[in-house]
Structure formats: structure tokens, C-alpha cells
Amino acid sequence: MSRASRLAPLPAAGEQPPRAVLRTLTVPSRFCGPPDSANGGYVGGRLAGYLDGPATVTLRRPPPLATPMTVEAGAEGSVRIRHAGTFIAEAAPAQDRPALRVPDTVSxxxxxxxxxxxxxxxxxxxxxxxxxxxxxxxxxxxxxxxxxxxxxxxxxxxxxxxxxxxxxxxxxxxxxxxxxxxxxxxxxxxxxxxxxxxxxxxxxxxxxxxxxxxxxxxxxxxxxxxxxxxxxxxxxxxxxxxxxxxxxxxxxxxxxxxxxxxxxxxxxxxxxx
Missing domain, CATH: 3.10.129.10 (Hotdog Thioesterase)
Incomplete structure (x- = not known):
């Protein structure tokens, strides 16, 4: 069982989301990208931590700093974070994982x-x-x-x-x-x-x-x-x-x-x- 499957699923279309916050994710200010938002890679890694194996993270909005974001389980093993109802980012199992190779190496x-x-x-x-x-x-x-x-x-x-x-x-x-x-x-x-x-x-x-x-x-x-x-x-x-x-x-x-x-x-x- 993946970590994502242990979270409550997202509500179906037209349904009201559950009132109880099951889990939150907060990015400390240390991990900024721009001064007022989190580094995208750091947030991606935090969100991917709810999944097993390689993940694809899609960013929809700049992730806020020092602010609790709600973590929700989505369809097909995905996980989302929201802030004040706004969809911030989503992680899903990678469908096409990058191969562990590089076009060239350097000393x-x-x-x-x-x-x-x-x-x-x-x-x-x-x-x-x-x-x-x-x-x-x-x-x-x-x-x-x-x-x-x-x-x-x-x-x-x-x-x-x-x-x-x-x-x-x-x-x-x-x-x-x-x-x-x-x-x-x-x-x-x-x-x-x-x-x-x-x-x-x-x-x-x-x-x-x-x-x-x-x-x-x-x-x-x-x-x-x-x-x-x-x-x-x-x-x-x-x-x-x-x-x-x-x-x-x-x-x-x-x-x-x-x-x-x-x-x-x-x-x-x-x-x-």
C-alpha cells in the first residue's frame, strides 16, 4: 500500500470537501526560492515523500512559506496540497521515470x-x-x-x-x-x-x-x-x-x-x- 492511499481521497465533483484537516505540510522560510515563496524542487520532494518510488510533481501556484497547506489524497495514488482552497501542487507516481544516466560526465x-x-x-x-x-x-x-x-x-x-x-x-x-x-x-x-x-x-x-x-x-x-x-x-x-x-x-x-x-x-x- 502506498503512502498516498492511506490519506482520505478527494471529494467527487459537486461534493463538499471534508471539514477535518487530516494532514498539513509547512515549508520553513529557510527553503525559499523567490523571497516570498518556496523552492519548487524542495516542495516537490516533500510532496513526493507521500508516494513510493519515482514521482512527477506539477506546480500550479507559488507555494507559500511558513504557512500550513492541506494535504489531500487524489485519484490513482496522487497527492495534492492546497492553501486557502487554492490548488498549489500535485505529486503522482512517475509514468515515465528518467533513466539513471547523463549525456556526459565531468571530473x-x-x-x-x-x-x-x-x-x-x-x-x-x-x-x-x-x-x-x-x-x-x-x-x-x-x-x-x-x-x-x-x-x-x-x-x-x-x-x-x-x-x-x-x-x-x-x-x-x-x-x-x-x-x-x-x-x-x-x-x-x-x-x-x-x-x-x-x-x-x-x-x-x-x-x-x-x-x-x-x-x-x-x-x-x-x-x-x-x-x-x-x-x-x-x-x-x-x-x-x-x-x-x-x-x-x-x-x-x-x-x-x-x-x-x-x-x-x-x-x-x-x-x-
Whole structure:
């Protein structure tokens, strides 16, 4: 039995939702993306934790910080979160899980050389982001700063998880692995397609396959690459590697390009189509 099946199902069309809140999910302010909303990868990992195995998370609205969100079980093993009646995100078992492979690998020396060598970090849009924020100190943010690997269409950076990210053991919590896979893929998508500065991208969907979680205090490589562009949709991949190229986790992400200022819009339906 999956974890999702143990939650109460969503009401049928026309029915009133149950009054009792069975479960809530709250994202601490530490795990922000933009200053006023949660990092999408982190939220995806938290929501995927209600399922068994690889999951696809679709984001519909910016997830609020430090605010309880209601967790509901949906159809076919899916799980949703809502805030004040607004549908925020949904996780479902992955129908097409990403394979545990990457288009190319890099050495740790190459990852270190590429770190920060990205157009994004010349003027970062979200300098306080939990994952890629340049203003986040060591032991606070992940400080993953992917840059283009010389001579290859691959972005890479080193990453050493801090002890505060552990789940009572040697490994980081699953949602931390999801977060680490989020921003690098967005940076790769932006730069591979030379998205202009008058546009922005929003994470619409993320599918993650985790074989093994990173251990705190060990150095890893985070790599990312563009897969393709479909109109406003940018599809990218990212992975966590150990030295030697073994893949611990891999993600496939769908980003949507929007004109600035970035609207607080529903993006999931378009990302999933």
C-alpha cells in the first residue's frame, strides 16, 4: 500500500470537501526560492515523500512559506496540497521515470572550474534562493552555482551537503536531493536557449528518480543539460553524481517562459500538456 492511499481521497465533483484537516505540510522560510515563496524542487520532494518510488510533481501556484497547506489524497495514488482552497501542487507516481544516466560526465576538477561561470550569476534574480542563492551562507543554503563546462553543452558545479540537511542519519533528506536538482536545470535551460533578459522562467513540472541519497560532508557533482524547447516550454535534465560518474539521482524538468514582471499564474496545466 502506498503512502498516498492511506490519506482520505478527494471529494467527487459537486461534493463538499471534508471539514477535518487530516494532514498539513509547512515549508520553513529557510527553503525559499523567490523571497516570498518556496523552492519548487524542495516542495516537490516533500510532496513526493507521500508516494513510493519515482514521482512527477506539477506546480500550479507559488507555494507559500511558513504557512500550513492541506494535504489531500487524489485519484490513482496522487497527492495534492492546497492553501486557502487554492490548488498549489500535485505529486503522482512517475509514468515515465528518467533513466539513471547523463549525456556526459565531468571530473571534479571540471566541475570546480565551471562553478559560477554562468550568465545567471552575473546578476542573479533570486540571490537568497535556498539552492542557488549567492547571498546564502555555508551551512544555510546549498550554494550550488552551476556553470558551463568548457567545450560541452553541460553545466556543472561541486556540492558538499551540510550536516543540517540530514534526516537523523548520514544521508540528506529526499527533498534536499530534489532541491539540488531544481535550479541547475533551470539555469541550463535559460542559457542553452539564450532566453532574453525581458523574460523569465517558471518551474512547471519535475520528475525525479532517486537511486541513492547523498551523504553529508561528501563532495558531489551536480550536472544539468538542455533536452529541447517546445514553444514556451523548456525541457531540461539534471543529475547528482559521485566522483567517478555514478548517478545517484536524476531529474527531468519542464520550465515555462513568461514575460516580466513574472505573474502569479497557473503553470502546471500547460507544463503537463
Amino acid at each position: 571534479m576538477a571540471e566541475a570546480r572550474a565551471a562553478e559560477g561561470h554562468s550568465r545567471y550569476f552575473q546578476r542573479p534574480e533570486f540571490p537568497t534562493c535556498f539552492v542557488c542563492g549567492t547571498r546564502r551562507g555555508r551551512g544555510d543554503g546549498l550554494r550550488i552555482f552551476p556553470g558551463l563546462v568548457r567545450g560541452r553543452p553541460l553545466w556543472a558545479a561541486p556540492w558538499t551537503p551540510d550536516a543540517s540537511l540530514a534526516a537523523g542519519g548520514p544521508s540528506v533528506r529526499p527533498e534536499i536531493a530534489w532541491a539540488a536538482l531544481d535550479c541547475p536545470s533551470g539555469i541550463a535551460a535559460i542559457e542553452a536557449h539564450d532566453i532574453s533578459e525581458d523574460a523569465a522562467i517558471l518551474l512547471g513540472q519535475m520528475t525525479v528518480n532517486v537511486a541513492s541519497l547523498p551523504a553529508v560532508g561528501h563532495e558531489y557533482q551536480v550536472v544539468a543539460w538542455s533536452i529541447r524547447r517546445e514553444g514556451r516550454k523548456l525541457i531540461a535534465g539534471s543529475a547528482l553524481l559521485v566522483q567517478g560518474g555514478e548517478v545517484l539521482a536524476v531529474a527531468r524538468t519542464v520550465w515555462l517562459t513568461v514575460q516580466r514582471p513574472v505573474p502569479r499564474m497557473t503553470v502546471g496545466a500547460e507544463a503537463a500538456s
